[in-house]
Amino acid sequence: xxxxxxxxxxxxxxxxxxxxxxxxxxxxxxxxxxxxxxxxxxxxxxxxxxxxxxxxxxxxxxxxxxxxxxxxxxxxxxxxxxxxxxxxxxxxxxxxxxxxxxxxxxxxxxxxxx
Amino acid sequence: xxxxxxxxxxxxxxxxxxxxxxxxxxxxxxxxxxxxxxxxxxxxxxxxxxxxxxxxxxxxxxxxxxxxxxxxxxxxxxxxxxxxxxxxxxxxxxxxxxxxxxxxxxxxxxxxxxxxx
Numbered sequence: 001x002x003x004x005x006x007x008x009x010x011x012x013x014x015x016x017x018x019x020x021x022x023x024x025x026x027x028x029x030x031x032x033x034x035x036x037x038x039x040x041x042x043x044x045x046x047x048x049x050x051x052x053x054x055x056x057x058x059x060x061x062x063x064x065x066x067x068x069x070x071x072x073x074x075x076x077x078x079x080x081x082x083x084x085x086x087x088x089x090x091x092x093x094x095x096x097x098x099x100x101x102x103x104x105x106x107x108x109x110x111x112x113x114x
Numbered sequence: 115x116x117x118x119x120x121x122x123x124x125x126x127x128x129x130x131x132x133x134x135x136x137x138x139x140x141x142x143x144x145x146x147x148x149x150x151x152x153x154x155x156x157x158x159x160x161x162x163x164x165x166x167x168x169x170x171x172x173x174x175x176x177x178x179x180x181x182x183x184x185x186x187x188x189x190x191x192x193x194x195x196x197x198x199x200x201x202x203x204x205x206x207x208x209x210x211x212x213x214x215x216x217x218x219x220x221x222x223x224x225x226x227x228x229x230x231x
Contacts, residue, residue, distance in 0.1 A: 004157075033218065042118070043158075043204065043221040056218060091158065099208070099217045100146060100165045107157035 002026070004106035006092050012112045018080040021109045025074070025094030032075050033103060034067060038088040049075060082113045116141045118205055120222035127195045128230050135190040135225045137205030145207040147188040148219065149179055152202040164188060175199070195229045202226050
């Protein structure tokens with residue numbers, strides 16, 4: 001069974017540009033999460049989808065970040081316009097339906113904003 | 115505020131010796147507790163979790179963790195370290211909520227484990 005996949009693995013952009021990250025969860029997982037780790041700090045929650053609906057977006061930093069999950073399958077996270085402080089590793093995770101179910105993480109996308 | 119503390123940025127241990135990576139948390143109620151590991155240039159891999167029941171939880175690669183409610187701790191342990199265990203370890207908690215609230219994970223800052231041959 002394929003795990004969580006993320007694309008691209010790395011992205012280097014200039015301040016003010018737009019970047020879109022993609023996450024494909026494990027097939028059949030209704031829950032999809034986005035997290036971010038800024039250099040050397042803790043991994044922070046961004047938002048949580050249940051199927052195509054946003055269950056919790058309390059961790060989204062500001063309105064420059066837009067997440068979508070069309071059809072309840074893959075998800076995209078767009079940053080527009082990117083700022084220097086957006087640099088970090090963006091992780092996606094997915095899980096089945098119960099609160100006790102394990103979240104399985106993708107390899108992450110390393111975003112560098114110059 | 116809810117938080118997870120991993121007090122050691124790095125833990126050094128000789129191969130064959132026991133290892134402990136510490137984790138304490140400040141979360142109301144009885145949270146779910148997790149350990150993840152990140153190998154170089156890889157994503158987070160699930161190691162083990164505590165939901166309920168026996169305080170000693172066994173996980174992948176010979177790791178185990180002990181839940182201590184009174185000390186709000188969930189230390190990761192292994193009886194005999196391997197060089198291949200060298201990686202970045204993250205402790206995480208998920209507040210136990212009801213009514214369909216989010217299952218977000220709250221992470222610590224990570225502990226780098228270095229096992230010397």
